[in-house]
Amino acid sequence: MARVTIEDCMEVENNRFDLVIMAARRARQLSKGAEETLSRDNDKNTVLALREIAERSVDVEPLRAVAQDEEEVEAFEDDNPLEEMDALIAEGATVNEEAEADSKKKKAKEDAKEKKAEKDAKEKKAEKGAEKKAEEGATEKAEAATEGDEAASDTPVAEDGESEAASESPESAE
Numbered sequence: 001m002a003r004v005t006i007e008d009c010m011e012v013e014n015n016r017f018d019l020v021i022m023a024a025r026r027a028r029q030l031s032k033g034a035e036e037t038l039s040r041d042n043d044k045n046t047v048l049a050l051r052e053i054a055e056r057s058v059d060v061e062p063l064r065a066v067a068q069d070e071e072e073v074e075a076f077e078d079d080n081p082l083e084e085m086d087a088l089i090a091e092g093a094t095v096n097e098e099a100e101a102d103s104k105k106k107k108a109k110e111d112a113k114e115k116k117a118e119k120d121a122k123e124k125k126a127e128k129g130a131e132k133k134a135e136e137g138a139t140e141k142a143e144a145a146t147e148g149d150e151a152a153s154d155t156p157v158a159e160d161g162e163s164e165a166a167s168e169s170p171e172s173a174e
Helices: 007-008 016-031 046-055 070-078 081-153
Strands: none
Touching: 007 016, 007 046, 046 081
């Protein structure tokens, strides 16, 4: 395989961009069956086109021409860009619809998670409230029991050890 350097090709064409276009046109001609002016040596069409341009074995004036050859123009005319655009738009719409459906599913899952989290939070709050009420009830019972003990201890006791209420009974009055 021969190496092609840009310097070899730049002797024929000074503008690198024009050189690329010329080589592309020649490579297209070769791929469509144009006669090779050099031996291929296992080179691909683009390399062979550059080699032909560098060695001036091909007429470069037609390659420099602004107008494309008839086959390229016909190939372009056969393509209907509007049909291609319509197909791409339809494909894009399908992709957008799928993305929108996926987005809706994701949002629905997130909403379900939020509702479950809110429900769990309410249940925990209710459980804590019930526990707090139970603790308050137990505290109130304990306080009531303590007050009952204090009330029993507030009853005056007579000197002989009996409570005054017992000493005032009708039997002791006799």
